[in-house]
Amino acid sequence: MAFNVQTFKTRALTAVVFAVVMLAGLFLNQWSFFILFSIIHVGCWLEYQKLLGLIDADYQQINPFHKYGVILLGWGFMLWMASAQWQIGSITLHEGGWWLLLIMAIVLPITEVLFSKQFQLKNIGYSLLGLAYVSLSWGFMIDLYSMGASYAGVLSGANIGWLFPVILIASIWINDTMAYIVGSFIGKTPFSSISPKKTWEGTIGGAILAVATVTLVGYFVANLRDVQSLLVISGIAAVIGTAGDLLESKLKRMAGVKDSGSFMPGHGGFLDRFDSLLLATPFVWLYLKLFL
Structure with missing residues (x-):
């Protein structure tokens, strides 16, 4: 295949921007870290849902409450996994995550029954797999930051989560x-x-x-x-x-x-x-x- 200068420039520029964003998100502070993986969480979910829709056309028929509600449920798990260092005033992300999980656990089944054109258990199964595949991993990533902060603090007195x-x-x-x-x-x-x-x-x-x-x-x-x-x-x-x-x-x-x-x-x-x-x-x- 002949070398394409424009393609190379596009790939190189994209790689540089990606590296800068990743490094900033990883190293600035705990908030940049959480925001970075929250964005990644949403992006992975939307692509996972798109792939499932191509694999099984029935999944394309899920209602918007299901589509975005399950993403919000997964994000709630990420919030719940956040330690006390993620705190706004007297409220921690962990507490907010607990409430979001509770609310979505109640709201999602109700909206599924009320607004789905065709209720199918397999679509719920696909979304549960998505929670395990995407949200569980990024929730654990947030906890890895907390582990790193505790471990590094013991060694050096610095917060390098x-x-x-x-x-x-x-x-x-x-x-x-x-x-x-x-x-x-x-x-x-x-x-x-x-x-x-x-x-x-x-x-x-x-x-x-x-x-x-x-x-x-x-x-x-x-x-x-x-x-x-x-x-x-x-x-x-x-x-x-x-x-x-x-x-x-x-x-x-x-x-x-x-x-x-x-x-x-x-x-x-x-x-x-x-x-x-x-x-x-x-x-x-x-x-x-x-x-x-």
């Missing part, structure tokens, strides 16, 4: 990059029919290099002495993150589309960018809850 999210995100980015590079040079054995471009050589090479890079940089550069957590988080990112990529590729194949969306020209949609993180986040959260 981005610690665990950044380790996880960096691990996924390095794994994806290294898998692509290794696969480009020595990849020969197809990894999965779902994603024909992936190879076993690239997948294994990317995982090894991601775990090694994150652990060595974390230990020698960032002065993080918890080698076990560095190894486990980067390992989860490599293995479960790859599974997340395949899961989203399967959804797109079933829907008959190349990209889940187009919010990033040349790079796809929210699910395309965060598919690996969606699946890896709950496993990292579970590890930290059990063993940190």
